[in-house]
Amino acid sequence: xxxxxxxxxxxxxxxxxxxxxxxxxxxxxxxxxxxxxxxxxxxxxxxxxxxxxxxxxxxxxxxxxxxxxxxxxxxxxxxxxxxxxxxxxxxxxxxxxxxxxxxxxxxxxxxxxxxxxxxxxxxxxxxxxxxxxxxxxxxxxxxxxxxxxxxxxxxxxxxxxxxxxxxxxxxxxxxxxxxxxxxxxxxxxxxxxxxxxxxxxxxxxxxxxxxxxxxxxxxxxxxxxxxxxxxxxxxxxxxxxxxxxxxxxxxxxxxxxxxxxxxxxxxxxxxxxxxxxxxxxxxxxxxxxxxxxxx
Amino acid sequence: xxxxxxxxxxxxxxxxxxxxxxxxxxxxxxxxxxxxxxxxxxxxxxxxxxxxxxxxxxxxxxxxxxxxxxxxxxxxxxxxxxxxxxxxxxxxxxxxxxxxxxxxxxxxxxxxxxxxxxxxxxxxxxxxxxxxxxxxxxxxxxxxxxxxxxxxxxxxxxxxxxxxxxxxxxxxxxxxxxxxxxxxxxxxxxxxxxxxxxxxxxxxxxxxxxxxxxxxxxxxxxxxxxxxxxxxxxxxxxxxxxxxxxxxxxxxxxxxxxxxxxxxxxxxx
Numbered sequence: 001x002x003x004x005x006x007x008x009x010x011x012x013x014x015x016x017x018x019x020x021x022x023x024x025x026x027x028x029x030x031x032x033x034x035x036x037x038x039x040x041x042x043x044x045x046x047x048x049x050x051x052x053x054x055x056x057x058x059x060x061x062x063x064x065x066x067x068x069x070x071x072x073x074x075x076x077x078x079x080x081x082x083x084x085x086x087x088x089x090x091x092x093x094x095x096x097x098x099x100x101x102x103x104x105x106x107x108x109x110x111x112x113x114x115x116x117x118x119x120x121x122x123x124x125x126x127x128x129x130x131x132x133x134x135x136x137x138x139x140x141x142x143x144x145x146x147x148x149x150x151x152x153x154x155x156x157x158x159x160x161x162x163x164x165x166x167x168x169x170x171x172x173x174x175x176x177x178x179x180x181x182x183x184x185x186x187x188x189x190x191x192x193x194x195x196x197x198x199x200x201x202x203x204x205x206x207x208x209x210x211x212x213x214x215x216x217x218x219x220x221x222x223x224x225x226x227x228x229x230x231x232x233x234x235x236x237x238x239x240x241x242x243x244x245x246x247x248x249x250x251x252x253x254x255x256x257x258x259x260x261x262x263x264x265x266x267x268x269x270x271x272x273x274x275x276x277x278x279x280x281x282x283x284x285x286x287x288x289x290x291x292x293x294x295x
Numbered sequence: 296x297x298x299x300x301x302x303x304x305x306x307x308x309x310x311x312x313x314x315x316x317x318x319x320x321x322x323x324x325x326x327x328x329x330x331x332x333x334x335x336x337x338x339x340x341x342x343x344x345x346x347x348x349x350x351x352x353x354x355x356x357x358x359x360x361x362x363x364x365x366x367x368x369x370x371x372x373x374x375x376x377x378x379x380x381x382x383x384x385x386x387x388x389x390x391x392x393x394x395x396x397x398x399x400x401x402x403x404x405x406x407x408x409x410x411x412x413x414x415x416x417x418x419x420x421x422x423x424x425x426x427x428x429x430x431x432x433x434x435x436x437x438x439x440x441x442x443x444x445x446x447x448x449x450x451x452x453x454x455x456x457x458x459x460x461x462x463x464x465x466x467x468x469x470x471x472x473x474x475x476x477x478x479x480x481x482x483x484x485x486x487x488x489x490x491x492x493x494x495x496x497x498x499x500x501x502x503x504x505x506x507x508x509x510x511x512x513x514x515x516x517x518x519x520x521x522x523x524x525x526x527x528x529x530x531x532x533x534x535x536x537x538x539x540x541x542x543x544x545x546x547x548x549x550x551x552x553x554x555x556x557x558x559x560x561x562x563x564x
Contacts, residue, residue, distance in 0.1 A: 050392045052564045073394040083389035087309055099302040100393045140393075 001028045001064070003148055003179050004049065008058035011044050011203070018044045020203040021058065026181065026196075028147075031174050033194035033211075034183040035289055041203035042183040043080060046152050050077055063147070073101055076141030077150035082133040086126035090117055090136050093125055094143060103144030111139040115169055131162030138169050148179040155186055191285035201293045215288055217257045221264060224250040224277030234271050250277050257282075299403040300410065306386075312376050320369045320415065325422040327361045328354075349430035351438040355445035358423045359452075359513035362415070366453045367481065367510075370411055371460040375473050378404060378464035388564045401559050405552065408461060412453035420446045448512040448541055455509035455544045458551040465555040481506045502535050505547045511540035 004026040011019040019041045026032050034042050047053035049060050051072060062071035084093040094108050112118045115135035120128070128136065134154055141149045154170060155163045167189055174180050174193050184190050190197060191211060198208040207214055225231045232251055235241050244253040255264075261280045268275050307313045331348045348357045381387040390400055424439055431438060460477055467473040485504050492501040502508065511534045518534045535543065 047563075051397075052388050052391050054561075054563060069396050070394070072392065077392050079388070079392055081385065083385035085306060085310075085386055086384060087311065088306075092305065092309070096302060096305055097393055099298065099305065100390055100395055102298070102394075144394075 002026070003028050003030070004060065004062055004181075005064075006045075006049065006058070006060045009045065009048060009055050009060060010057045011041075011048060011053065012056045018203050019048070019055070022200070022203070022205050023058075024198055024205070024208060026179065028179055029177060030196050031180045031194045032182070033190035033197040034181060034200065035187065035190060035197055035285075036183075036200035037293060040200045042200060043152055044203070045200070046077070046079055046150060046181070046183060050075070050079060050150070052079070073144065074146055075148045075150060076143065076146040077152075078134075078137040078141055078154060079150075079152045082137035082140075084125040084133070084136065084140075087124060089124050090121045090128075090139075093136070094140060097140045097143045101144035106143050106145075111142055112136075114142075114172075115139045116165065129162075131158050131165060134158060134162070134166055135169065138166070138173070142173070146178070148181065149173060150181045152183045153185065154182070155184070155189075187286040187289055188284070197285070199289060199292050206292050211285065215283055215285060218254040218283055219257050219259070220252060220281050220283055220287065221255055221261070222250045222252050222277060222279040223264060223268070223275055225268065225273050225275050227273060230271075231268070231273055234268065234273065238267070254283070296402075296406060299399065300406050303403050303407045306381075307377060310377075310380075312380075313373055316369050316373045316376075320365055321418055323365055323369070324358070324362055324418055325426060327365070328358050328426065346430065349426050351427040351431045352441045352443075353516065354423050354427040354430070355442040356513070356516035358419065358426065359445055359449055360515050362419050362449060363452060363510060363513040366415055367456050370415060370453065371456050371477060372474065373411070374408060374457045374460040375464045375477055376470065377407065378461060379468060379470040379473050382468045383470060391564050397560055397564070401556055404461065408454065408457045412450050412457060415453045416446055416450040419449045443537060444541070445513075448537065451541050451544045451548070452509055452512035455512070455548045455551075456506075458548045458555070459506065459509070462551040462555040462558075465558050499532055502532070503543070505551075508535060508540055508543045508547060511535040512537070512544055 002025055004024070006022060006024040009019055009022040010017070022041070022045060034045065036042050044053060048055045049062070051069075063074065067074060085096070088096075090112060091108055094106075094111065098104055098106060098108075109118060109121070112121050115138055117132060117135055117139065120132065125133065125136070138151070138154065141151070151170065155166050158166060163186075167186070170180075170182070170189070171193060180193075182190065182194065194211055196208070196210050197214055199206045199214070223231060223235070228246075228249065228251070232244070232246060235251065235253060236244060240259060241253050241255050244251060246252075261278055264280075265275060265278060328348055331345050337345075347353045378387075381390075387400065391397065395403075423442070423445070427439065459481075460473075463477045463480070464473045467476060485506050489501045489504055489507060492504075502511065514534045534540070
């Protein structure tokens, strides 16, 4: 079942087009990663589908229109920064979220325990670190057992420890079977957690689909030898090798997955070149992302 | 409706600015007029004595005039703060993301304004009755309610000021700027326009300015009899008739709220 259908969404800010005819379809249970460089239109997209920004044209529909304009009651979302009443403590802030969601059966202590904030539940929000604020925001998204949770750059501005904590919480949320939409720069995490991705740049959709379909079947190979000019010349002449890049004392290139490291080593050996570095790895989402967005 | 009010109460129950302003209003409403006992022991004519401030039925008008300023300054400021602080904390945006429709969010704020106006009117009514009962010689029960609809006028006036504050906060959204415009409009801009209108038109048209109209619900009591003892170069009424003031204030309040809603509905949050 389609949870969110976006059709031709466009948003202009004066002469700037922040979003240009974006169309997406998100199915129930998808863990959907929204990727794009800063200013690509990710937050604008989320702002429109959450009803806080008005689109210039196009339309979207949540849950097949089942809940009318009350669709946000079935969604838990953080957009950009965690926003709470600074003079209220964690629990009182969550109670307000409960009121708005009209959901009073949530175990707030359990939710706070789940995001490691139980010991600070009586501290005022303004006394929280950025990591704690993010964790409280994640707890707030889970109030009312939403069908969909939306995270917009949930690890922005966090230190490595904070990133690790939030990452673990996100993994737990993603494993509960909810539909998750996540805009993130953490491509490694998106690759691990998400089932689907959409790549946006300058408000345009560049690629979308299951993570596996976005990742090409090519293998990235790094090779090094004492005679680098000869090595470069050798691999430049092979037709199934492409995208050769020279970096310090190694060269990096792409080859189809049906070729192997042994084949590379043999080619070098047969040409009288002894390799001192050989690494073969699957292409990462980050590489695909950079290639798609740079093209 | 009750749930919306409960949620607003939870939001602002621990807000120190709102709490401080409310306590200030409750304390100042009776104490400002009672301070006249020591400050204005021998008032100048045409005031016969300072007892006029505390006795029935005039206590309703003098206390109402004090309330006029307090509602404008304190409760108007409170409404500006309640709206603009939610913008600056970005909780308005989060409330919508969490599940409120724009209509619900707007309605919640409107209910707060109505409740504040009712609360202020209640405090005004009780303080007038207590002060009047204590100070009126030969107290008569009927006197307690002989007030020319003073409580209704006070409520309409409160709604008018707070709706105007709500409109300004809705348009500007920024705390400092909203407060500046709210006070500057009432204390500088409108009086200047009023002065210009008086100079050129020399008629009562100046009384129809919005905040002037709202003020006339609870104007300085002697203004109502000013034509009896002030030799004016122009023969005109300085204040609206009470019924005109009430009717026009309701119209202005509805216009303020409608404009605030149109702005809120159309703008991004």
